[in-house]
Amino acid sequence: MPVITYREALRHALSEELDRDPNVVILGEEVAQFNGAYKVTETLLAKYGPKRIVDTPISEAGFIGMGIGASMLGVRPVMELMFWSFYSVAFDQILNNAANVRYMSGGQINCPIVIRGPANGGTNVGATHSHTPENVLANHPGVKVVVPSTPYDAKGLLKSAIRDNDPVFFLENTMLYGDKGEVPEEEYLIPLGKADIKREGTDLSIITYGRSAMQSLAAAELLEKEYDISAEVVDLRSIRPLDIETVLASVSRTHRVLIVEEQKPFASVGSQLAFMIQREAFDELDGPIHRLATVDAPAIYSPPVEIEQLPNPQRILKAALAAVA
Amino acid sequence: MSKKSTVLADKNDAAGAADPGRHRNAPINKQLTAEQKIELYRQIVRIRRFEERSLRSYLKKQIGGFLHLYIGQEALAVGCCSLMGKNDHIITAYRDHGHAIAVGMDTRALMAELYGKITGCSKGKGGSMHYFDPSKNYWGGHGIVGGQIPLGTGLAYAIKYKGLKGAAMAFMGDGAVNQGAVHESYNLAALWDLPVIFVIENNGYSMGTSQTRSSAGDLARRAEGYHMAWTSCDGYDLYEVRSVMNEYLVRAREESKPAVVEIRTYRYRGHSVADPDKTYRDKAEIEEYQRTKDPITHNQNQFLAEGVLTEALIESIDADARAEADAAADFAEASPFPTVDDIQKDVYWEVDNPDKRTSEGRLFFE
Structure with a gap:
């Protein structure tokens, strides 16, 4: 291909x-x-x-x-x-x-x-x-x-x-x-509103999208290698329509949730997800839903600091450890 | 009291002063039959009576929200819309009832929309400011000042893109001319030779602010900055509106050229019915316009003098228009409201066409 x-x-x-x-x-x-x-x-x-x-x-x-x-x-x-x-x-x-x-x-x-x-x-x-x-x-x-x-x-x-x-x-x-x-040569379509499990896992569901999905995959490798934690990475791909069923199915398998998003946290996509997960899968949760978002401030210019304002593999790793603790 | 609005006089007015029959004798008006003239007059009266009837319902609280009445401006919409061919399209702002009637929408559906009923032209979802009927090439009905002007530019873009011989008329009030989106639209239309006529319905007031307190310079003349043709004319005389607009419509259809046409008009009521209309103009100003330039009286007198109208016909047209407005109100009152289940209909095409849905996942949230 x-x-x-x-x-x-x-x-x-x-x-x-x-x-x-x-x-x-x-x-x-x-x-x-x-x-x-x-x-x-x-x-x-x-x-x-x-x-x-x-x-x-x-x-x-x-x-x-x-x-x-x-x-x-x-x-x-x-x-x-x-x-x-x-x-x-x-x-x-x-x-x-x-x-x-x-x-x-x-x-x-x-x-x-x-x-x-x-x-x-x-x-x-x-x-x-x-x-x-x-x-x-x-x-x-x-x-x-x-x-x-x-x-x-x-x-x-x-x-x-x-x-x-x-x-x-x-x-x-x-x-x-x-x-x-x-990317295949032949034509294909991906329907809007269909999430994709980018990595399967059993201990933690990382619900994410966009570049954060790529960062989460890197973090999941570290979790596996260094902590023997198996993280599933669910890439939403589409925010609206939203494939909540795939999210809930993942939660029912892992019972732990970390939402990762390059978003300011207030009233973010993650806020909506957290509400829906607790509302529809409360009994599946073994702990509170965790979230890693952009640090809540206007985007900083300073190049090294901006890396820390955004989700990155190290920040995600830390948040994942807290979510499974 | 505020200064009266000042509106540019241009070559059109100079020519009119030199030749008072100029507009009446324009070919587009010469070709009108007596029946067609009667129908144009009838539309003016129908708009007036519809608006008066909706005002009564509003005061009885049968209509909610805002109600921006077109009373005083009727001949403008009627004159412009009477020129529409099958590839011509219009769009306007929130003072949209007159245009809706002028393009031929059913007044029962219009009144039902005001009442918020499912039988309304937008199923009770749009309200007074959001009338639409694409089957009549009428694209709204828009609530934000100036926001419809890029859309009207887009209608023209689509007409040109599809290779159709048509034009878009994008109506706005005199208050809209200071919106950035309007200037951006002027530039795009002139830059790309889009067949759009930007029609400024200058009634002298952006809400309660007179033109002299809200706009620098002459409104239509701003077109010069974009090398766009422009003119101005009076809006109470059907012949004048038609002959002036026709010139630019033909040019738009044939040569794909935009223009700005400023049409002087006047509203008798407040900005909306909620506007007490006591602080920014005096009664004498309103009465002066009503006495000298009322669209019904003026065109009635003109058609009477031509022998097109008779006193008996005037009376029956008026009676019919009142009966139609009452019937529209009866229809609206008798119609059901949308249900709670209707709230989430008409949001997504796919939800309304479930057999054709291609996306997956949840579209609505709690």
Whole structure:
């Protein structure tokens, strides 16, 4: 099976969907002539031309809103946010228009838009460029939120996202763009809302997603090697819809839970998970649910300190030991 | 009291002063049959009576939330919407009842929406500010000032992308012109030659703030900064609205060019019914407009003079419009509310189309 990068996997997904559906169009800052700020859209302009690969001004409220409007009339825009951090500039459009228009129209209008781009810390770009808004986005019924961790997942989920008839917010990670993994040549889709057990284990369930899933896998290796603790790593992949059944099944096998997320802890994805697990699997728990999140402060610039603000294998290891104690 | 709004006079007004019959004699108006003129007049009256009837229901607390009435502005929506072809689309803000009636939505469904009933045009989920009917190329009905303007730009983008000969009219109030999203939309539309007409319905007040207290410079002229065509005109005269708008609509459809058209109008009621309307303008100002530029009286007189309308016809149109509004209110009152089970319907396409669901996992949480 070919081994390609996360970035290439995304590009293949975009290219295949551009080939499949003439209504798919890519818009965003620097996506065309510059080949993408993070090169996800590299070569697409040459292949598909300026009608379908479109450079926008720095004008998020305008172009995101425009994409939402175009999607209402049947275009299927895949909008790139150079950073998801810029979502707040377009938040009125995202919240009041994308998330609500189907409901407020009594189901008459669909909004099949995808907004994608990186949402992560770890690159020392400071507080304004390091937001991880998956919890904020997922708080709004009507939207879907996807956070892939591997090249295989990134491709299969992006293709499903583009075909979905509701707004899908697709949160990538600049720290993962260069990661490599096996991706089949033949076409495949991964349904939104299906978690993936990235590592099986018996002593502890680590519930996680995005880059934190990769960090958790590294921590699980250390747990096995140094402490003889068998940790299962459940990668949610999709925040909304949420595959809570896979989470609960894992909890019923291990009876211990650690949630790991690159999120500020208050009202995070993990908060919702912890509530649901205690509500639906209370008797399966042998101890309180633990959580490792981003240290609760705006993203620090200082490179060595930022590593410690985010989940990392050592922090996860420590939290896992506390969770099984 | 506040200063009265100042609205730009431009070449359109100069030409109008030189030739008072200019708009009436425009081909788009010359071609109107007597029946078509009567129907345009009827729509104005139907909007007025619908709004008056909804106000009564609101005051009786049969309608909740906000109610932004279109009374005084009727000819503007009727004139613009009468020009729509099958590939033309419109979108507006929260003062959206007039446009809804002008595009041909059923007033029973509109009134039921105000009552929050399942028979409403949005199943009671949108309310007064969120009317929609995509089958009539009417895309809302939007509650946030200026928020619909990028969407209208997107409608134009889709029209162009699909290679259709059509145009989008994106309506906004004079208060919306200072929103960043509006300027971003202007830039996108001009940059990419999108077939959108940005229509500023300038009624002089953004809520309780007069134009002179809220906006620097001339509103429509801001288009010049984007090398976009613009003009301004009066909104109470059907002929003028139609002839001015038609020029830019044809240009949008044929040449895919955007424009800004500022249309002077006036609202008789407060910003919403909740606005006591006592602090920012005086009664004399309202009465002056009603006396000289009322859309019903003005167009009625014009059509009477042409022999299109008769006193008997005027009376029957009015009686019909009142009866229609009452019937709409009766229908709304008799209709059921949505159920608790309806709350989570119309949220996700997949949930409403379960046999076609491709995603898995839970979509709703407790």
